[in-house]
Amino acid sequence: MNDHIRILKNKYTVNGYKDSLFTRNEAENAIRFHRSLPCYKETPLKSLSSAAEKYGVGAILVKDESTRFGLNAFKGLGGSYAIFRILCDYFGMDHETSVYEDFLDSDIRKQCEKIVFVTATDGNHGKGIAWAASLFGCKSYVLMPKGSAESRKHAIENAGASSVLITELNYDKTVALAKKLAKENGWILVQDTSWEGYEDTPRHIIEGYLTMVQEIIGQMGEKKPTHVFLQAGVGAMAGGITGYLMDIFKDDPPIITVAEPETVACVYLSVETADGRPHSVEGDPETIMAGLNCGTPCSITWPVLRYAVSFYCACDDCIAERGMRAYAFQEHGDPAVVSGESGAVTYGLLLELLKDRELRNIWNIDENSTILLINTEGATDPVNYEKILCRGDDQ
């Protein structure tokens, strides 16, 4: 149907999926903390009304995370909330009533100076951790997989990391190294994916991401999304948001689509394998979508992704590139969106679907559809961003 996208439809009926992990209650706790941060500001929900008119749909709405906390990506939401939860436990504070200001107390601050957080990252999560750790006066040690762009490393250093190292390992092995260093040095691991025995912190990271959806629901007012497109690396963000949407829209949930890079589509692979378990993409996969270059699905969100998502799409890099250009050079009058490779793949995918009658029918997209996308990052690799914008083979 499309040479650049592999499509898998969920054979389960998603209506009625029940998940008690990512509920409104958890989301309320996270946003209450975020609102207590001095730099907190809602990110905009941009309406691409000319594009919606051109393609004959009701609305195309983009939550633009490129301005979140000045970090160029949504990830700081998860890192800051997880660090807050760890520090609440450490100091015996109640996470349901404590706020950021409580950590400005000079005794607490002194103790925070001795705490070191460690993490592995493709870029955005590490930046979030570096920023959040320094917000609380803690230290951070950040590891990156081989081939990581120097610009991403510098961005993490500038966000406040105590140390950043590009390893000779792929992403999954870099995570294993971070885990080992935490154990050996008494550091605290803050990883944005989970495995058996390591689930509390990743769950809090995901709850932190829910602030985006809380804001979106408020910004949409009476409107409700009929279709939601989410990009996945390990699938923590996509799974958390899906779980939350299932909770709040219960019997009439939107049609959710997950997009991954073709070379490292671990959620797609796991669903396709159809034995009910998550599976890893092995080796050293390459993709321009650095934030999505993760080979193993997150264990906590895997069941949500398995049963509550309607479509899984493995997309070639050119789909992300098309999305970046379409966001940058909008239809007449629509607001431009600066979007990096991982941020734009869902828009690239959506445009392919909208241009194809058969795919529109499969997705049930028509003039009444309200389509929601999340631009999860800005131009996090500025050199590549400029190159991609100049290429332009799109129709």
Ligand SMILES: Cc1ncc(COP(=O)(O)O)c(C=O)c1O
């Ligand atoms: C920009 C961007 N979008 C999306 C994601 C996907 O998040 P997850 O790994 O939870 O699937 C990431 C992950 O780092 C990212 O950096």
